[in-house]
Amino acid sequence: MLSMIDTFEMLKKYKLNLAPYSIVDNLEDALSQAKKLGYPVVMKAISSKVSHKTEYGVVRTNLMDDEDVEEAWRIILKKLKKHKIKFEQILIQKQMKGYELIIGGKKDEQFGQMIIFGLGGIYVEVFKDISARICSITEEDARHMIKEIKAHPILAGYRGTKPADEKSLINALIQTNKLLINEDPEELDLNPLFVDDTGYYIVDARVVLSKGDNSVRKF
Amino acid sequence: MIKKLKYIFNPKSIAVVGASNKPNKIGYTIIKNLIDEGYNGKIYPVNTHEQNIQGLKAYMKVSEIPYEIECAIIAVPAKFVPGILEESGKKKVKSAVIISGGFKEIGNIGLEEQIVHISNKYDMPVIGPNTMGVLNPKVQVDSIFLPIYKLKRPHIGGISVITQSGAIGGAILEVASESEIGLAKFVSYGNAAVINENDLLKYLGDDPETKIILMYIEGVKNGKKFFNTLKDITKKKPVIILKAGKSDISKEAAKSHTGSMAGNYMAYVAAFKQTGVIIANKLDDLFNLSKIFSQPFPKGKKVMVVTNGGGNGVLTVDAIVDNNLKLAEISKETISELKKILPAYAVPANPLDLIGDANSERYRASLELLKKDKSIDMFIVIVLFQTMSMNSDILNTLITFKSEIDKPMVVIATGGEYTRLHKKIIDQYGIPTYDTPEDAVYALRALYNYKKISQD
Numbered sequence: 001m002l003s004m005i006d007t008f009e010m011l012k013k014y015k016l017n018l019a020p021y022s023i024v025d026n027l028e029d030a031l032s033q034a035k036k037l038g039y040p041v042v043m044k045a046i047s048s049k050v051s052h053k054t055e056y057g058v059v060r061t062n063l064m065d066d067e068d069v070e071e072a073w074r075i076i077l078k079k080l081k082k083h084k085i086k087f088e089q090i091l092i093q094k095q096m097k098g099y100e101l102i103i104g105g106k107k108d109e110q111f112g113q114m115i116i117f118g119l120g121g122i123y124v125e126v127f128k129d130i131s132a133r134i135c136s137i138t139e140e141d142a143r144h145m146i147k148e149i150k151a152h153p154i155l156a157g158y159r160g161t162k163p164a165d166e167k168s169l170i171n172a173l174i175q176t177n178k179l180l181i182n183e184d185p186e187e188l189d190l191n192p193l194f195v196d197d198t199g200y201y202i203v204d205a206r207v208v209l210s211k212g213d214n215s216v217r218k219f
Numbered sequence: 220m221i222k223k224l225k226y227i228f229n230p231k232s233i234a235v236v237g238a239s240n241k242p243n244k245i246g247y248t249i250i251k252n253l254i255d256e257g258y259n260g261k262i263y264p265v266n267t268h269e270q271n272i273q274g275l276k277a278y279m280k281v282s283e284i285p286y287e288i289e290c291a292i293i294a295v296p297a298k299f300v301p302g303i304l305e306e307s308g309k310k311k312v313k314s315a316v317i318i319s320g321g322f323k324e325i326g327n328i329g330l331e332e333q334i335v336h337i338s339n340k341y342d343m344p345v346i347g348p349n350t351m352g353v354l355n356p357k358v359q360v361d362s363i364f365l366p367i368y369k370l371k372r373p374h375i376g377g378i379s380v381i382t383q384s385g386a387i388g389g390a391i392l393e394v395a396s397e398s399e400i401g402l403a404k405f406v407s408y409g410n411a412a413v414i415n416e417n418d419l420l421k422y423l424g425d426d427p428e429t430k431i432i433l434m435y436i437e438g439v440k441n442g443k444k445f446f447n448t449l450k451d452i453t454k455k456k457p458v459i460i461l462k463a464g465k466s467d468i469s470k471e472a473a474k475s476h477t478g479s480m481a482g483n484y485m486a487y488v489a490a491f492k493q494t495g496v497i498i499a500n501k502l503d504d505l506f507n508l509s510k511i512f513s514q515p516f517p518k519g520k521k522v523m524v525v526t527n528g529g530g531n532g533v534l535t536v537d538a539i540v541d542n543n544l545k546l547a548e549i550s551k552e553t554i555s556e557l558k559k560i561l562p563a564y565a566v567p568a569n570p571l572d573l574i575g576d577a578n579s580e581r582y583r584a585s586l587e588l589l590k591k592d593k594s595i596d597m598f599i600v601i602v603l604f605q606t607m608s609m610n611s612d613i614l615n616t617l618i619t620f621k622s623e624i625d626k627p628m629v630v631i632a633t634g635g636e637y638t639r640l641h642k643k644i645i646d647q648y649g650i651p652t653y654d655t656p657e658d659a660v661y662a663l664r665a666l667y668n669y670k671k672i673s674q675d
Binding site for chain 2: 104191206208
């Protein structure tokens with residue numbers, strides 16, 4: 001699996017929008033970066049041992065001010081110690097709002113790269129509300145993929161909420177399609193990806209490069 | 220090699236290797252079927268012991284046959300097959316169907332590789348091994364080793380069937396002949412050592428006698444090639460596929476959400492959607508979907524439902540919504556006209572419930588009014604044949620109405636022998652009938668979808 005930094009660099013190369021972030025290794029920098037990004041922010045421990053971060057309590061969300069950041073810093077350090085995980089770095093990310101989605105890729109043994117789109121976040125595998133296409137996809141395919149999921153009426157604006165920027169999602173799918181074709185990864189998750197009426201932002205991602213790649217993603 | 224498949228489906232002469240006089244042998248049934256069905260080409264039985272097989276002169280070896288052979292049907296134990304194929308190649312036999320099993324499917328990979336090698340050496344197309352056979356009702360080519368008294372053969376028609384499984388193939392043939400659905404070509408391709416599903420799809424895609432292609436597959440040899448072939452063929456004719464193996468259990472634990480959710484079946488479905496394939500979800504769907512293509516394409520999505528039973532009407536509306544079609548909004552004019560001819564207890568609306576006491580005259584008068592309504596793109600007529608007021612006159616009403624409209628129309632009727640008898644007649648007059656609202660609406664939706672694909 002690619003490290004977080006390498007993953008983010010790959011996404012940038014394909015002009016995929018990442019939620020604004022910064023990587024720090026001391027509290028002082030954490031505070032100044034948080035201010036720079038603008039509250040609220042999210043903090044996540046980057047560790048070579050931890051893949052599912054939420055289970056270890058090393059992801060702190062909804063941090064509204066300096067005080068919150070300081071407290072989160074302490075908690076993360078404590079949790080890492082408790083689980084005997086070495087402190088490496090901390091990712092500070094602007095907290096995003098909007099609908100939580102997933103865009104993914106997988107190399108199918110028969111058809112090659114396949115791209116998926118669906119409802120993301122922690123319920124992704126519960127609802128499995130996804131659509132799929134074989135790469136390469138066209139803009140029309142992308143449009144259909146977005147419309148195909150059951151949750152589409154929510155994206156289209158439900159009970160007075162602002163509709164998601166579907167144009168930006170089509171662009172995200174097309175750019176991911178390019179990445180899948182050029183980099184040919186085994187598996188890819190852009191999850192969660194937040195979208196609102198102004199555009200989309202990728203908050204987390206993972207890339208499995210080849211079949212033999214059993215390493216745990218550095219995070 | 221694909222062009223040479225004409226020798227498989229249309230041979231002027233056939234050698235049956237393993238032909239027999241013993242009724243328990245496959246080679247007995249194949250010879251008997253060819254004779255009984257009236258195959259009008261030459262039949263050359265090959266048997267190492269007998270000089271006469273079922274009244275035909277038999278030969279010791281393929282090479283001893285002094286005539287040209289366009290197809291060799293081989294039904295002998297696996298270990299003898301490469302030798303016979305080599306001999307056939309040398310004799311310039313144009314094609315072969317290997318019925319025999321005992322190859323790759325039980326791990327005999329080397330034996331199967333020999334077949335591939337010989338086939339390539341002589342540029343001789345081979346179907347199988349481990350196949351149930353080939354059928355072409357038009358010229359009575361029949362290498363299917365199931366006796367005709369047990370499995371009646373379908374008559375000539377426009378549907379061609381490509382099946383990976385022989386057993387499913389048998390079931391398809393049974394349904395086709397029982398429902399009097401005609402076939403153009405039928406092929407069970409077995410292990411696909413040489414000729415695979417993609418080659419057959421290409422050949423039948425260009426076959427002028429094939430109007431619709433039905434496929435049963437468990438997997439394909441080369442997904443990318445298959446994808447491209449499908450994209451090409453679906454523009455020319457409908458391709459309906461039943462893909463087995465929905466519940467693919469991944470051998471390897473996925474490392475991502477996408478990996479764990481996006482199984483191989485999902486990839487097939489995605490490929491089918493992108494290439495315009497009509498997806499069958501169950502065996503019944505194959506013919507349910509194929510018969511809808513006798514109908515003209517609908518202009519739009521709006522469906523009119525006419526029924527003499529409320530419940531079926533409601534279920535049909537559910538199916539219409541599920542399949543993303545729409546109920547037609549009939550005009551005020553139609554409604555006021557309907558009011559004049561319907562009893563006071565019937566509500567002129569869509570679905571139009573003609574009530575349980577409706578006779579065929581009430582159907583006729585209502586349909587006559589609906590015929591003029593421009594808001595309707597397709598018709599679903601539900602008939603409960605079991606009611607007291609219903610009789611066989613309804614057949615005339617429906618068939619006449621159908622002949623006067625240029626819109627798709629289907630009939631839904633659920634019931635036993637009396638109902639089935641009437642449905643069969645309706646089907647024969649070119650109005651597809653269905654047992655359930657779900658099947659009928661799914662078929663109409665497939666027709667609507669295919670309109671776009673064929674006009675692309």
